[in-house]
Amino acid sequence: MFGLAIAVIAVMLLSVSVGPIKISVMDIAKMLLHKIGLYGNTSGWQPTQETIVFQVRLPRVIGAALVGAALSTAGVLFQGLLRNPMADPYVIGTAAGAAFGAALAMLLPLSVVFYGFGLVPIAAFLGALGSVLIVYRLARFGGKAPIVSMLLAGFVVSSFLVAIVMLLLTMSDRLGLKLQQVFSFLMGGISVTYWQQITVIAPLVIISIVVTRFFAGHLNGFSVGEEGAAYLGINVEREKIIILGIGSLLTACAVSIGGLIGFVGLIMPHAMRLILGPDHRFLLPASALAGASFLMLADLLARTLLNPAEIPVGVLTALIGAPFFIYLLRRTRREYAF
Amino acid sequence: MPSEPTDLLLQDVSFSYSGGFALHNINLFVPTGQMAGLLGPNGSGKTTLLKLATGVLTPADGNVLVGGENLRKLSRREVAQKIAVVPQQFDIPFAYTVEEVVLLGRTPFVRGLIGDDKKGLQIAITALDAAGMIEFRNRYFNELSGGERQKVVLAMALAQEPTLLLLDEPTAHLDIAHQIEILELLRKLNRDKKVTVVAAMHDLNLSALYFDRLVLMDHGSIFADGSPDAVITKEIIFNVFSASVEVSRHPKTLVPQIMILPPNH
Numbered sequence: 001m002f003g004l005a006i007a008v009i010a011v012m013l014l015s016v017s018v019g020p021i022k023i024s025v026m027d028i029a030k031m032l033l034h035k036i037g038l039y040g041n042t043s044g045w046q047p048t049q050e051t052i053v054f055q056v057r058l059p060r061v062i063g064a065a066l067v068g069a070a071l072s073t074a075g076v077l078f079q080g081l082l083r084n085p086m087a088d089p090y091v092i093g094t095a096a097g098a099a100f101g102a103a104l105a106m107l108l109p110l111s112v113v114f115y116g117f118g119l120v121p122i123a124a125f126l127g128a129l130g131s132v133l134i135v136y137r138l139a140r141f142g143g144k145a146p147i148v149s150m151l152l153a154g155f156v157v158s159s160f161l162v163a164i165v166m167l168l169l170t171m172s173d174r175l176g177l178k179l180q181q182v183f184s185f186l187m188g189g190i191s192v193t194y195w196q197q198i199t200v201i202a203p204l205v206i207i208s209i210v211v212t213r214f215f216a217g218h219l220n221g222f223s224v225g226e227e228g229a230a231y232l233g234i235n236v237e238r239e240k241i242i243i244l245g246i247g248s249l250l251t252a253c254a255v256s257i258g259g260l261i262g263f264v265g266l267i268m269p270h271a272m273r274l275i276l277g278p279d280h281r282f283l284l285p286a287s288a289l290a291g292a293s294f295l296m297l298a299d300l301l302a303r304t305l306l307n308p309a310e311i312p313v314g315v316l317t318a319l320i321g322a323p324f325f326i327y328l329l330r331r332t333r334r335e336y337a338f
Numbered sequence: 339m340p341s342e343p344t345d346l347l348l349q350d351v352s353f354s355y356s357g358g359f360a361l362h363n364i365n366l367f368v369p370t371g372q373m374a375g376l377l378g379p380n381g382s383g384k385t386t387l388l389k390l391a392t393g394v395l396t397p398a399d400g401n402v403l404v405g406g407e408n409l410r411k412l413s414r415r416e417v418a419q420k421i422a423v424v425p426q427q428f429d430i431p432f433a434y435t436v437e438e439v440v441l442l443g444r445t446p447f448v449r450g451l452i453g454d455d456k457k458g459l460q461i462a463i464t465a466l467d468a469a470g471m472i473e474f475r476n477r478y479f480n481e482l483s484g485g486e487r488q489k490v491v492l493a494m495a496l497a498q499e500p501t502l503l504l505l506d507e508p509t510a511h512l513d514i515a516h517q518i519e520i521l522e523l524l525r526k527l528n529r530d531k532k533v534t535v536v537a538a539m540h541d542l543n544l545s546a547l548y549f550d551r552l553v554l555m556d557h558g559s560i561f562a563d564g565s566p567d568a569v570i571t572k573e574i575i576f577n578v579f580s581a582s583v584e585v586s587r588h589p590k591t592l593v594p595q596i597m598i599l600p601p602n603h
Contacts, residue, residue, distance in 0.1 A: 230394045231423040
């Protein structure tokens with residue numbers, strides 16, 4: 001766990017360092033220390049470098065870290081609660097809701113900036129949360145929302161919303177919808193232009209992740225199923241709402257600055273489970289840290305590999321993630337024994 | 339362990355699923371320290387009665403009291419601190435070790451952010467030991483045999499330090515050695531720790547050997563209730579199971595034992 005925390009810092013410094021203008025890791029460290037008043041000498045770097053670090057790279061890198069941590073944590077929550085290894089942060093409708101919201105926002109001839117966020121990220125955030133509410137409401141019957149109903153309702157609502165997005169895409173000419181813009185949202189890419197965005201998203205993500213710690217033991221209890229969890233003293237319906245709510249909030253935060261980045265939320269929890277075992281008390285923080293490192297790395301490659309062109313980070317997460325995961329799967333097989 | 343009263347009382351309990359099956363007006367008192375077997379055909383209401391006794395189902399009418407306390411007034415956590423349940427089916431999707439599974443039994447006692455339960459590990463290990471599974475503690479649960487798994491699930495229930503233990507067909511799908519092992523364990527627990535035990539059972543002969551009291555259910559009601567001698571009779575078995583049996587006495591223990599008589603004999 002300590003190692004993972006170190007890795008987050010190391011990857012962060014590396015990511016800020018690499019770019020069209022190379023800035024040494026030492027200089028970045030000094031700039032950061034200077035910023036918090038621990039280092040007095042400012043002669044080692046130029047003001048433009050400082051601008052690049054603080055105004056361009058650092059917000060984006062921190063954004064990537066937050067998105068990675070949020071998606072991985074949401075993945076752990078949904079896989080644990082739904083007892084489904086195929087679950088990812090998008091399984092109960094968040095992705096389709098976000099895509100739907102984003103596409104609608106792109107159609108509107110409005111230009112709103114709210115705390116540094118444009119209309120598209122705000123609509124994506126609301127779409128993600130709104131679709132989860134609909135899914136939960138549809139699955140709920142007689143005071144209970146059984147997990148199977150929720151997975152099915154999630155699938156149905158997702159399909160419906162995706163169909164609408166597809167319809168909008170086919171009518172893009174008539175509607176004046178920019179296909180490029182929709183696709184870049186669907187494939188995912190970190191877009192942080194203002195520090196303000198970070199100051200809104202960071203507290204939401206960090207507090208949510210800390211709060212999950214309270215539910216780690218009960219997520220272990222959910223491993224034996226809803227009935228078994230009730231026998232262990234867990235207030236199943238109430239905690240289900242809380243855990244789904246936190247997971248959905250994390251996912252909504254992630255899509256609002258990253259679009260639909262796939263793979264991280266599915267694979268990071270599995271990777272950590274293979275290494276550390278299924279105990280959520282360790283799995284949750286480890287996945288958050290590993291997800292943050294992983295996405296910063298993917299984003300670094302996304303913006304440097306084909307420079308000046310940018311590869312959608314969602315493409316890279318799968319390109320790097322898949323082989324890495326196969327390696328883990330082949331090496332440590334305990335997870336999938338039955 | 340349990341010094342408080344741990345009796346189970348169902349008072350005029352009625353319940354129905356939306357699909358139609360119902361329990362009618364069940365009155366049942368299981369005093370502290372008794373070991374009661376719940377018998378009856380498939381679909382007679384054994385599992386439903388157990389679920390009502392655990393509080394995961396709430397009766398439409400009537401009340402369920404454990405140690406004199408109405409389950410309606412207790413939180414899930416408070417209930418789980420008194421009652422442990424070994425359900426009919428138990429599966430776990432991820433690679434938990436045996437020790438991790440048994441530690442889940444401590445869930446209702448864990449407090450706070452860090453999950454403070456200092457005695458937890460010791461209690462879990464004691465429970466594993468009592469179930470004879472201590473040498474399996476670092477094995478993966480999903481790699482164990484059915485009998486071994488059932489002993490682990492029982493150890494998990496013991497880690498809850500229950501005063502009332504409810505089991506739904508704890509010996510189903512087990513070989514006779516494991517059936518005996520599980521029932522011996524229950525008896526030991528019942529005698530040494532005064533844990534009240536209520537178990538749904540299918541095997542009439544095993545039930546007669548191990549339980550002081552048998553409650554026979556049929557179509558959502560209690561058909562017969564009493565000692566094995568009172569419940570395991572040719573007539574009652576025929577009435578409830580529509581099966582012809584001969585009943586004789588066990589040569590050593592003298593409890594009633596059935597022998598099945600095929601219909602065309």
